[in-house]
Amino acid sequence: MSQNYDVVVIGAGMSGLAAAIRVALAGKSVLVVEKHDAPGGLNSFYRQEGRVFDVGLHALTNYAEKGQKRAPLNKIFRQLRIPREAFDLNPQVGSRIRFPEASLRFTNDPASLESEIAANFPDCLEGYRNVVRFVEERDATALEDRGEMAGSFLAQHLPDPLLREMLLCPILYYGSATEDDLDLDQFVILFRSLFLEGFSRPVDGVRTIIRALLKKLKEVGGDRRMNCGVARIVTRDDRVEEIELDSGELIRAGSVLSSAGLVETNRLCGLNDPGDRVGRLSFVETISVYKENPGNFGWNDTITFFSTRRPFRYRRPEDELVDPGSGVICIPNHYQYGGGRSLKEGLVRLTALANFDQWKALPKEEYQERKADWFERLQQVAREVLPTPTKDPRQSLVARDMFTPLTVEKYTSHLGGAVYGSSHKAKDGRTDFDNLYLCGTDQGFLGIVGAMLSGISIANRYVVA
């Protein structure tokens, strides 16, 4: 006698949890199955020697104040019926894009970036305002693929290639599954979420958000099973009938929402997917824990997006494990936590592009060695890119960790450690099967807010309506 649910959701990441909450709110029975013991997917957390580390989350983008009702963040609170206080969102101090020739500071007030562009790129100011207007007016969350690219759009408006590269750098790093350029609608969503809305973070990191989602799911009667991998999606003709778990247990499902990814989901269905759409882009990240606030070294920006080289390239490094020529440095201490709250230790995280296959090919001993080498090398990059430290950060280092594309693959089940998934997005969430839909990364809305919006949109369209 197998169990029976109206909807089975594969994956307890942000999109899967949000989708499941919507399904349960609509009065349908729902089960979330998650392969790992920790929820959150790409945006999770782990404990090590008494510390809690986030993975994924540098910042929650799409920050919006209460009352901005059209903002995606506030739509999410409404759709999931979660009070905004539950997320404990504290706005950033200020971030920066650093290139060899110029630097642009921006905050959650879009006027700050505009005035930086007026000062540094006066010839582009009018064009920049046109870009902003376009972004504000475009309905980019329509569930369709219009096939336009951001690079040629920007070239029409911004005559200076340096500014184009500087604006693309944060956008590509925070959500592009394609190299050097991205779909125009994804650009619009990310531009809005980074430059017009901005960054925030809960003082305890991503687990605050995950807990709020889990609590809501429980409250509305959704079921959840952890350490529960899916072995197979059992199909018959054009429909999914059952989910077979790793344990062999079968669960009947009226419909299935999968956040496992496009190629990954196809393979679960037994389709012979050649894998040519597996994403190429993966990252390494170093985490340095200091006994003091990195502000003491003169490092005061919340997030630094950098390139030490022109033209800026956002590509998988071909002959190296890591490309140290560009990346993102995040200092979680620099959010306006309020109420006298602050982080107990200093944290600096550096993310850079990496080659999954090269990491995968390393023998075990060498893997550890190369990981240690790259940790040191990336620390040096941070010291060179950030303002010259007023004291040596190395004297203050108390703990460190690093993850590689192999870590990403292990914990997200994204093939190739592809953080942003396949280069091909199924925007309408449809698959080869009538009652199987994709949500999450490979549906095409990215970031934490994007992922939740993806789960909500797909659940609304195919299950709730």
Added chain:
Amino acid sequence: MTKEEVQKIVLDIIEEIAPDEDVSSIKPEVRLRDQLDLDSMDFLDIVMELRKQHGIEVPEEDYPKLASLESCGEYLTPKFNAKA
């Protein structure tokens, strides 16, 4: 059930799904969208709650009939009474 009672049910649902909206001064004859910040996702929630709480089905082609509180009353009252 009277039209006024049905309108009260709709107002209660709006308060539940959009607790930050002030529903006390809604004019029944004016479109809800013009008085409150409701989008298509919110209308979907009104339909969802009508089904869940009261067993009332509103097919997608009839969504425009929920435009104002007045039209909600006109359209939904017979449905409520047919059920009773």
